[in-house]
Amino acid sequence: MRVLGINQVDLKNKRVLIRADLNVPIKDGVVTSDARIKASLATIQLAHDMGAAVIVMSHLGRPVEGEFESSASLAPVATCLSELLEIEVALVPTIERCSEVSLGQIALLENVRFLSGEKANDDNLARTLASQCDVFVMDAFGTAHRAHASTHGIAKFAPVACAGLLLEAELSALGQALSAPEHPMVAIVGGAKVSTKLQVLDSLSSQADQIIVGGGIANTFIAAAGYGVGRSLYELDLLDAARAIAAKVNIPIPTDVMVGQAFDASEPATVKAVDSVADDEMILDIGPVTARAWAAQLQTAKTVLWNGPVGVFEFDQFGEGTRVLAEAIAASDAFSIAGGGDTLAAIDKYDVRAGISYISTGGGAFLEFVEGKTLPAVAMLASRAGE
Ligand code: ADP
Ligand code: MG
Numbered sequence: 001m002r003v004l005g006i007n008q009v010d011l012k013n014k015r016v017l018i019r020a021d022l023n024v025p026i027k028d029g030v031v032t033s034d035a036r037i038k039a040s041l042a043t044i045q046l047a048h049d050m051g052a053a054v055i056v057m058s059h060l061g062r063p064v065e066g067e068f069e070s071s072a073s074l075a076p077v078a079t080c081l082s083e084l085l086e087i088e089v090a091l092v093p094t095i096e097r098c099s100e101v102s103l104g105q106i107a108l109l110e111n112v113r114f115l116s117g118e119k120a121n122d123d124n125l126a127r128t129l130a131s132q133c134d135v136f137v138m139d140a141f142g143t144a145h146r147a148h149a150s151t152h153g154i155a156k157f158a159p160v161a162c163a164g165l166l167l168e169a170e171l172s173a174l175g176q177a178l179s180a181p182e183h184p185m186v187a188i189v190g191g192a193k194v195s196t197k198l199q200v201l202d203s204l205s206s207q208a209d210q211i212i213v214g215g216g217i218a219n220t221f222i223a224a225a226g227y228g229v230g231r232s233l234y235e236l237d238l239l240d241a242a243r244a245i246a247a248k249v250n251i252p253i254p255t256d257v258m259v260g261q262a263f264d265a266s267e268p269a270t271v272k273a274v275d276s277v278a279d280d281e282m283i284l285d286i287g288p289v290t291a292r293a294w295a296a297q298l299q300t301a302k303t304v305l306w307n308g309p310v311g312v313f314e315f316d317q318f319g320e321g322t323r324v325l326a327e328a329i330a331a332s333d334a335f336s337i338a339g340g341g342d343t344l345a346a347i348d349k350y351d352v353r354a355g356i357s358y359i360s361t362g363g364g365a366f367l368e369f370v371e372g373k374t375l376p377a378v379a380m381l382a383s384r385a386g387e
Contacts, residue, residue: 001374003171003381004162006043006137011050013103017133018043018164019150021140021361022058022077022108031080035344036142039361041084043139043164044106048087053101055092055132056081057109057150059118059143066116078108098132112150119148126153138377139164141171145365147376155380163381166361171378173358174369177337182302183209186334188325190214191308191342194221194238199371200307205249212294213251214310214321219283221246225253227274230281252294256287258311258318269317285311286321295328304329306338306356307367309346323350330355339366 020040025032040056047054063072078091090107092098095115101107112118117125126149130136136158138144143151144167155161163171177185187208189197194217204211213221219234224242245251254274259281260267271287272278286294298304306329313319329336330352338347339360347353360366365375 001378001382002385002387003378004160004385005168006046006162006164009135009160009162011047011052011135014052014134015101015132016047016052016054016135016137017098017129017154017158018047018054018056018137019140019143019154020044020056020058020164021142022056022074023060023142024077026060026076029076031076034080034084036361037077037080037084039166040139043137043166044081045085046165047137048085048104048106051103052135053103054106055098055101055109056089056106057112057129058140059113059148059150060111061113063111063113065113065118068114072111072113074108074111081106081108095128095132112148115149117149121147121149121153123153125149127157129154130157133158135160135162137162137164138381139166140377141167141360142362142365144362144375144377145368145373151377152380155377155384161381161384163378167378169358170360170362173337174360174366176335177303177305177358178207178370181207182335184301185303185305186210186212186298186301188212188214188304188306188310188329189217189308190310190322191340192216192233194235194242197308197367198238198241200367201245203370203372204305205245208249208305210250210252210297211245212310212325214286214325215308217308218254218286218310221251222253222257222274222283227253228277228279229283230259230277230279232277232281232283254286254290255293256289257283258285258287258321260284260318263312265315267315267317284315284318288320291321291324295324298325298328298334299332301332301334304332304334304336305370306336307340307343307370309342313346313349319346319349322346326350326352339363
């Protein structure tokens with residue numbers, strides 16, 4: 001799907017409205033993780049360098065639409081942007097006042113979720129937003145799976161609509177991993193529940209040569225293979241679904257697992273063979289023999305796609321499986337791509353960012369892309385590009 005890229009558009013003397021994903025955690029009025037802001041800087045800086053009047057917009061949190069709520073204000077984000085870009089970024093309270101932003105300036109429009117019609121993708125709101133710019137730049141990959149007025153509708157009405165650098169990078173990296181992956185391709189799908197990742201597993205089962213499952217997801221596959229899983233998190237109603245997926249692609253079952261008797265940060269971890277889990281135990285991680293074996297297999301992969309930790313990595317004693325696999329991905333020569341909120345937290349915990357070829361900024365959008373869905377905001381850009 002072809003979209004117009006920001007580098008193909010002349011932004012000099014243009015009014016440029018950039019939809020970024022600056023939905024960051026904020027505590028006591030201060031941004032506590034600026035990763036998403038940093039990922040958005042390149043596009044903002046490029047538009048500024050090209051001589052545009054730059055207006056950035058984003059959502060933050062889930063305020064009631066049509067009302068201002070100070071805890072959902074983008075004011076702390078404007079402060080953070082100013083510091084990172086080393087230029088004053090004013091917070092613009094209303095759409096109308098965007099007209100006050102002049103060439104050479106960078107401003108941030110207040111939370112688009114304060115605007116009535118944002119989530120309903122209202123045409124009137126989309127038109128009003130579009131009327132503020134000569135060029136609309138969609139760069140919010142993390143929100144590209146939602147057809148909202150600021151991500152989708154606006155692209156219908158803006159004189160020019162193109163993709164920003166982050167969105168282009170995401171589409172290209174995900175495209176490389178999924179449309180024409182170099183084989184062997186290994187997908188790691190961990191996390192809590194099969195139900196949230198059934199479509200991801202299904203779609204990967206026809207692309208990957210092997211799927212490594214972990215976490216609560218692995219527990220469902222372990223149970224489907226006929227082993228007892230004690231009090232582990234697993235989904236009884238999805239055993240048949242798990243068997244159907246396992247019939248399509250190679251899904252190894254761990255030979256050893258780490259168990260505990262309580263879901264607790266201070267619960268000791270015990271190694272058990274997969275066929276010896278007691279009724280009162282919970283599987284909370286893969287075991288060391290399994291982790292080493294899978295880490296070795298990863299070294300022969302040419303493409304690795306990772307979503308979801310393979311254990312309760314928030315508790316150090318149940319994080320070893322995730323650590324070993326994360327380090328194996330980082331050490332491998334494969335083209336590796338990772339995405340997902342908790343996956344990113346694990347990447348940072350085990351400090352393997354530098355070894356992974358591409359880390360997606362999207363959680364839901366990343367999963368929908370892997371599921372093979374067309375992201376609505378991207379489809380709209382493509383239709384504007386004549387696709
Ligand atoms: P992501 O956000 O990367 O897509 P998920 O949200 O699907 O990942 O899953 C992450 C969560 O799964 C973590 O909070 C982790 O503690 C939990 N988890 C992993 N393994 C298990 C397990 N064996 N039992 C219960 N929860 C688990
Ligand atoms: Mg998560």
